[in-house]
Amino acid sequence: MKGVSMLNVPAVLAIYRFEMARFWRTALQSIVAPVISTSLYFVVFGAAIGSRVQTVDDIPYGAFIVPGLMMLSLLTQSVSNASFGIYFPRFAGTIYEILSAPISPLEVVLGFVGAAATKSIVIGLIILATASLFVPLHIAHPFWMVFFLLLTALTFSLFGFVIGLWADGFEKLQLVPLLIVTPLTFLGGSFYSIEMLPPFWRAVSLFNPVVYLVSGFRWAFFGRGDVAVGVSIAATLAFLTLCLGLVAYIFRTGYRLKS
Amino acid sequence: MQPIVSIANLSKVYASGLHALRGVTLDIAKGEIFALLGPNGAGKSTLINIVCGIVTPSEGMIRVGGHDIQSQYRAARRMIGLVPQELTTDAFEKVWDTVSFSRGLFGLPRDPGHIERVLKDLALYEKRESRIMQLSGGMKRRVLIAKALAHEPKVLFLDEPTAGVDVELRQDMWRLVRRLREQGVTVILTTHYIEEAEEMADRVGVIRKGEIILVEEKVELMRKLGKKQLTLHLREPVGTLPESLARHALQVGEGGRSLIYTYETRGERTGITGLLGDLADAGIAFTDLDTSQSSLEDIFVDLVRERA
Numbered sequence A: 001m002k003g004v005s006m007l008n009v010p011a012v013l014a015i016y017r018f019e020m021a022r023f024w025r026t027a028l029q030s031i032v033a034p035v036i037s038t039s040l041y042f043v044v045f046g047a048a049i050g051s052r053v054q055t056v057d058d059i060p061y062g063a064f065i066v067p068g069l070m071m072l073s074l075l076t077q078s079v080s081n082a083s084f085g086i087y088f089p090r091f092a093g094t095i096y097e098i099l100s101a102p103i104s105p106l107e108v109v110l111g112f113v114g115a116a117a118t119k120s121i122v123i124g125l126i127i128l129a130t131a132s133l134f135v136p137l138h139i140a141h142p143f144w145m146v147f148f149l150l151l152t153a154l155t156f157s158l159f160g161f162v163i164g165l166w167a168d169g170f171e172k173l174q175l176v177p178l179l180i181v182t183p184l185t186f187l188g189g190s191f192y193s194i195e196m197l198p199p200f201w202r203a204v205s206l207f208n209p210v211v212y213l214v215s216g217f218r219w220a221f222f223g224r225g226d227v228a229v230g231v232s233i234a235a236t237l238a239f240l241t242l243c244l245g246l247v248a249y250i251f252r253t254g255y256r257l258k259s
Numbered sequence B: 001m002q003p004i005v006s007i008a009n010l011s012k013v014y015a016s017g018l019h020a021l022r023g024v025t026l027d028i029a030k031g032e033i034f035a036l037l038g039p040n041g042a043g044k045s046t047l048i049n050i051v052c053g054i055v056t057p058s059e060g061m062i063r064v065g066g067h068d069i070q071s072q073y074r075a076a077r078r079m080i081g082l083v084p085q086e087l088t089t090d091a092f093e094k095v096w097d098t099v100s101f102s103r104g105l106f107g108l109p110r111d112p113g114h115i116e117r118v119l120k121d122l123a124l125y126e127k128r129e130s131r132i133m134q135l136s137g138g139m140k141r142r143v144l145i146a147k148a149l150a151h152e153p154k155v156l157f158l159d160e161p162t163a164g165v166d167v168e169l170r171q172d173m174w175r176l177v178r179r180l181r182e183q184g185v186t187v188i189l190t191t192h193y194i195e196e197a198e199e200m201a202d203r204v205g206v207i208r209k210g211e212i213i214l215v216e217e218k219v220e221l222m223r224k225l226g227k228k229q230l231t232l233h234l235r236e237p238v239g240t241l242p243e244s245l246a247r248h249a250l251q252v253g254e255g256g257r258s259l260i261y262t263y264e265t266r267g268e269r270t271g272i273t274g275l276l277g278d279l280a281d282a283g284i285a286f287t288d289l290d291t292s293q294s295s296l297e298d299i300f301v302d303l304v305r306e307r308a
Ligand SMILES: Nc1ncnc2c1ncn2[C@@H]1O[C@H](COP(=O)(O)OP(=O)(O)O)[C@@H](O)[C@H]1O
Pocket: A259, B014, B015, B016, B018, B020, B038, B039, B040, B041, B042, B043, B044, B045, B046, B047
């Protein structure tokens, strides 16, 4: 029962397609919403603040916030898509079919998390495209840009999956994104460089994992970040490993899926 | 022949501490229709859900088609189709898509021909482009059945398939079950309607408080169901019975100390008056008597009372 050759590919694809169908069914919200909110950010932050803060680290402020904006959406979208994706079948009871199917936990995760990550990457790219209408963009390290994009989407989709397993109500489902993910992202240097903070708050910020993601992502765009890129990469991989471990543990114990 | 489903010493204690199953041992033969009968809360769904992989067993061993359901879950589950008790369906998906999804989930390549056949068999083909939430309850149940048949299972579990469904669907269901049997599919269904077991099953198991208390061929069961026994404890042991008692077909108990008379409770005449008269004439005196119904009948009486 082991080995890649035993992977139930049709099952992974079935879950993946099912989840993506939900995304396309609500394409209007899925796609229009990020376009509108990105445009608003540009109006508020880019135009209003950007007229006072002209550059950060020699980067025009409008361009400077693009990686942070993308990260903000990537994080919130990954968490909400993945948590909703697995929570809903639990809530509706349709999870019975997945539990009774000849699929391994790994395949379930691949299907759900893969779809959630895909959605948030699509949204991230839409934001990038929208942003490029407002500011000229040049990506210094495209490979690493894609690397951070993929790994962040994956990591936070895994994180969302865990939340979707843990939640026993719609309130809890929204609690974590609202109380943890969004504040960490806003305080994680999405719209400013942590260099701009007083020393005390700069030190505090270094405990915020999102700082490393935003910094690495910004480095991929502009060749400069708040922390060394190697630290960002290490932090991203560490968080990914942590989420993978958490998911593996959950499935081993049958936590919240089986009685 | 090797049973297609083999359950040995299965127990389940839920996290709440509730003992839902106690040492259940049960073999299901390939191709039979097996009805698991029992009152609400007896453990029927728990038993099915464990075999299907939805609930984890606390103890015991289960094989489906010879495959252990835990260590060889892929091979075991590929053979199984499940129609759950609760009407749990997606809402926004279309009928065709949700049934195709089920097939993919079980690892099979697409086969529109098969999906079409299943939908037509269940009178769902016209509705294939409808969203599930637009369907009536009965139609949703048909969708659940279609999903369970999408991957051509060898063993089909129907958990209370006819609870709360209309007459038409009930009859369609019975037709479907017979057709599946002709194709060699084993069907295990739960119900608390005796007539349903009577109508559909080859064999019946009765479960009460987590224990299988009886498994019997239906024909045999029906024979026992309508019978009652009167036991007469004799003052003096008898050797051979006098000719005059032959028409009562009495059995002689151990050591000739008792006589056992079996009669139809459903019949208009039980023949008891005649028997007692003939016994008196033959000079056979008894000290005590008791009557017994098969314990199954007690259960059924309980069941009927619960339904009322
Ligand atoms: N997830 C669960 N957690 C705790 N107890 C449960 C759970 N599911 C069922 N039970 C209990 O187990 C017993 C058997 O339930 P069930 O198998 O659903 O019976 P049936 O299908 O025969 O009506 C009942 O007392 C029920 O309340």
